[in-house]
Amino acid sequence: MTVANPDHDGPGIADAIPSADDLVARVRAYHKDADGDLIRRAYEFSKAQHEGQTRQSGDPYYGHTVAVAFLLADLRLDTATICAGLLHDTVEDTSATHEDLIELFGQDVADLVSGVTKLTQMELANKRTKQAENLQKLVVAITKDVRVLLVKLCDRLHNMRTLYHIDKFEKRERIARETLEIYAPLARKVGVNRICVELENLAFQNINPAAYVSITRRLSALRAQRSEAIAMVSEIIGQRLTEAGIDVRVFGREKRPYSIWRKLDRKGVSFEEIADIYAFRVITETVDECYRALGVIHQTWRCVPERFRDFISNRKPNNYASLHTTIIGPQNIRVELQIRTEQMEAIAETGVAAHWRYKSGTYSYDPNAAQAAGGDPLERLRPLVEILEQGGDPDEFLEHAKLEMLVDQVYCFTPKGDLIALPYGATPLDFAYAVHTELGNRTIGVKINSIERPLRTRIRNGDVIEIIKGGKRQPPPGWEDLVITGRARAAIRRLIRNSERDEFERIGKVIAEHAFLREGMEFREKAIQDAFKRLEVHAIEDLYLALGKGQITSTELIDAVFPGRREERGDLRLRELINDEKGALFVHGRGLTPGVTLHFADCCSPMPGDRIVGVLRPLKGVEVHVIDCERLASLEYEADQSNWIDLKWTAEAQSNSISIGRVVATLRNEPGVLARIAGTVGDGRGNIANVKTLHRTVDFFDMEFDLEVIDSRHLNNIIAALKTNDCVINVERARAD
Template structure:
């Protein structure tokens, strides 16, 4: 939309919209003609006969099938097609949306679809049908393997993913009709973990927000209702301030002569819940609880508006982001700034053009349109906006290339989808976009796998820095490389991205494989010499093949890993030979008295005494660091523990540590939480109820201080991991009686 399309009546249009309400009845189903008219509104040359045939075909073949809501089943593919039309996709995609369940749920096969509707439609339907057969809810290896298949299928044609996302959104909109609670919960969790993050990955923020909210409503209805209540309460309290700020904003913008329109928005419940989980802040301290969006015609207008606002209102420096100069990887572009407006009230403003707003709402789907008289995806337009679907999914393809185990792949792929970004540069000025929290090794692998494989150090902004130093926006990073490819010691604590972790695991596997082969070769040669044979005279390749190995190295590795005993090889070389004993036939177990149960590290001294830091109470999932304390042993700290500052000048005492699998799967830890709450009757019951509903177990409560208006409590809570702890903190922060709930660390900054 160009600037001329903006009218004065649009200026200031839109106020904060209410959060989505409780479930309602199903919306009316579009008729055949209504669906075609909806597509024709943005695609005048649409092949209406294709859509009409697909509509009639779906309606006929779904026949008497019905949904849990009681509606005729064909209403579902029609609603999916309508959602695809909302984001202005081409008729092939919309036809695939109409037909996406026909092959799976009726007697029709994919060949019938190709004959009637063409190869393009058939390929999309086939892709979506295969995705429908994948299950992500199992915690078994199959879950991760299916996710790999899912990503491979969707990268072949981005439209497969778009149809699947529309399908999932409509299924979530009707989820409340499903009778079994466990089925609803499983689908909601899958949506929150897989589909909503993928929608954000390709820029479909609105669709992702809708799926998140619907899943949140199912998974944690009490928290959602509490947040909506607090939002509405705060909106009523702040209505006068918001109206005054909006009026001042209109006055300032009118003086510029720029054509604009203003939209207000209120933060969605699930988005707010995530912020309460991540940050140690109270409900009222969320800076972007209410925000205004200023939409103009041209990029230069964005900066003129920014100048006017920063001239008249004080900017909060650490809340400024320019995503126009450096767009996000999914093409999102906008200026974000938080200001102290009239009345000293903080308000967030987003400034963008109409084109940017369209991309922000629809992501990759915003770039379907006419080019050379045909309607379809305009790759040039998308790349001009900073969005390349192929490049955007590159991180997933690289995880597959590095041969990650299915479980590792799923873990890292989810992390890739969720993270915000930090913008860094190579010494030559090349922009490298990384997830927030990334470290120099992550940067190295983002440049090239060979750079990461040989990285041994880093210079940041011209100074040599530790590899454990998180990168910041604007950092110029130069990687110091060694001569050989090998994993950096303690790399698990020095990496943040799935790509780096996967590549370094690959290096470790290659190193371990080489070591096991050398060990196996030595054991085999030693066993042969004990029989009086010279290893050179034995055709070991024939022996390997007789034992079912493809290569001699494969057999050597199996022996080195203990999967094959050298006695088996001797028996193959000399049938009937009875060895007296082989050195590897009796193995000494590790002394369990000296083996740490929950914490391990590559450079731990055998028998070292381990202590969990009482200052920071580490729990599984925390990044942990060990400090060798004389006369005491190794003290385990959370990597963010303030006590670590005491040892900044003693790097020789530091040890990189990680949690063992036992700690991650079969242990509980006690975390300490500090809560500031209203000093009123029943407050303790509310706090205990919130913890219990979040599956936490309170082992101790003490009063740190008590005042007429508020009370400060210390709560010791058993949790299985860091994720559970953040959920409990978020649940506490959502309570109206709680002003502040934070994890307690001795000496932490009280902000």
């Protein structure tokens, strides 16, 4: 006997596994022309392929695939999707191949199974980066065919229902957290609230079992205390609406523990202050009857004004529509009412799955029907695709995608009256990027309800947002802190990356021009192009970028452009870089053992011209410091001064070496500053080896430069030249504390 993939494990279904005929009957109840033979063959193939495999409960593994197929049938999906539910683990866990499925069940079913298999692989990776990469694949797959997501959601739902059979709490918690952060929000994105709510509750039960038990006990006590009053409200609602000539069905629901937990956590209210622990759904035949029913109910009980919302005239982006109101019922109990039509109820519970229709002799997803019902819920996935298109590494995508899937929302309007839904706490900059990336990039201000407001203002429900555009595309410092949506953050980071690239390219071009100038030659891009292969770059922009970032030095550029060129001795480009490996060549001292390891201290970066001293560190060798190094002063108390060695620079170091000198500069934040700095360093016959931004504000930024220089005098000359530049506020040689 073998055990299937452990990430799929959980107990089987408690009752006897339903037969293939049971499944066919369930599907034909809503799809009379369903291919029963295809479903039966998929059922038997799955059973045979999983023969001998069990779940951790000890039940036959194929019971899981049958359960998934029944969940898909509950969503009233097409035959191919039902078959994919039966077969979704065959390629992953058995010897069956994609080609086998094509031959036996057709291309459509095989492609669905292949899509689900790829998504399953994200569960097999514990590393965050691997999960992030597979989430990118998930977004691509589900936007091509949403049925892949629906199969995966049903697969995850059954696994979550049976998660308690996994012994290790850490594994249960990992699966539950992934469910809460990725799968439940995706279910809500496409409107499948029925699955979303259950996934959230099951995940909460495994992530925070103590809180789950506590809330469940409170609900049980409250149920016993208020059951009579709640039953009375239900009876009176039905009676009053019937007397008004409105044919309705009324049923109640109790708020799930996870929803209560989120409200307690987010709003900081007490359990008793939650108004919608109990809610009733009033289902009518027509939209007109929804509003009539609302009038009757408000005439019967006092309503809570701030708790009324009309999601019929302003549908949610996932196509959800309903009237929400809260009344003060018998015994002063607050009761929430949701009034909607039968069609709205179907969309609220099953979202995108509510739009499977008979059309042109087939039974499949009908986007036209979705648009007619108020909008295609698949559009809710578009922001995730846009984040993917913004580029960046997979970890960034995972971060932004999770932000984008936030649930709590505010609803605002464009000046033309178009509704825009944003996460709670969103700003006008989030709004601009939600409308269009280019609008966000060019935002310089905003008017909210015709009044100019700061971009940091939090949007409220009903606000009319008018973006003030400008021509500047470089993001001001701190822009990323003004947004909360993943789409906006991804776009801003891409804009920053592009701006930084442009700046580094400008620096690189200046470095290249000065390198040619030092050689007494005319700078020509055509001459550089001949050296691309030797420098391992593909375009002039890539070369400038590498020069600007210090990945290629000006010396390497000149050597690549003029291969075999012999430089005169004493030229900076011929000199060896002082480092630990060549330390013995450049430093000598009395008592210094030949061959001893030398290390140049990072804290003071010694270079020829500095007075230096060595400290013998046990098991490390001799560490070279500048005589006035601040860290050296602390070593006087830590180290045995008998281990101190007087050192001097060799003649070789004075005449035929280069050093790295680190300087810290405070610069004005204005265009072209870095290019001017690079020009000044080049004019001083130095070379920028590395650049790092330490701190940036609206007016100034602090930067750290590593400069290739001959000695300390050469470095001081460059520092003096930099100080004469009006864009430099302060510059000094870096010294570590």
